[in-house]
Amino acid sequence: MTTIGASLRITGEVTSQEDITIHGSVTGQIRMKDGTLLVAPKGHIDADVHGLRVTIHGRLAGDVAASERIELTPTADVTGTLTARAIVLRDGAAFNGMIDRTKN
Numbered sequence: 001m002t003t004i005g006a007s008l009r010i011t012g013e014v015t016s017q018e019d020i021t022i023h024g025s026v027t028g029q030i031r032m033k034d035g036t037l038l039v040a041p042k043g044h045i046d047a048d049v050h051g052l053r054v055t056i057h058g059r060l061a062g063d064v065a066a067s068e069r070i071e072l073t074p075t076a077d078v079t080g081t082l083t084a085r086a087i088v089l090r091d092g093a094a095f096n097g098m099i100d101r102t103k104n
Contacts, residue, residue, distance in 0.1 A: 001035075006042055014047075022058075041075045054084075 032051030
C-alpha cells in the first residue's frame with residue numbers, strides 16, 4: 001500500500017497496481033490497474049480517476065470510473081460523473097453530477 005501524505009501535492013499522472021491512500025492533493029489523472037484508491041477526509045483530487053475500487057472520504061472534482069465499486073462516504077464532496085457496476089452514496093455525502101451504472 002502506498003500513502004500520499006497530507007503535505008504532498010502531485011501534478012500529472014499517477015499510475016499504480018497496488019492500494020493507494022491519498023491524504024494530500026493530486027491534479028491530473030489517476031489510473032489504478034489493481035487495488036483500491038482511498039481519498040482520505042483531508043485529501044483533495046482534481047483529476048479523472050480510473051480504477052478497480054474507489055472510496056472517497058474527501059473532495060474530488062473529475063470523472064470516476066471503476067470496474068467494481070465506487071463509494072462516497074458521509075464526508076465526501078464529489079463533482080463529476082460516476083461510472084461503475086456498484087455505486088454507494090452514504091447519508092451525508094455531497095454529490096453533484098451524473099451516475100452511470102454499467103452492466104459489464
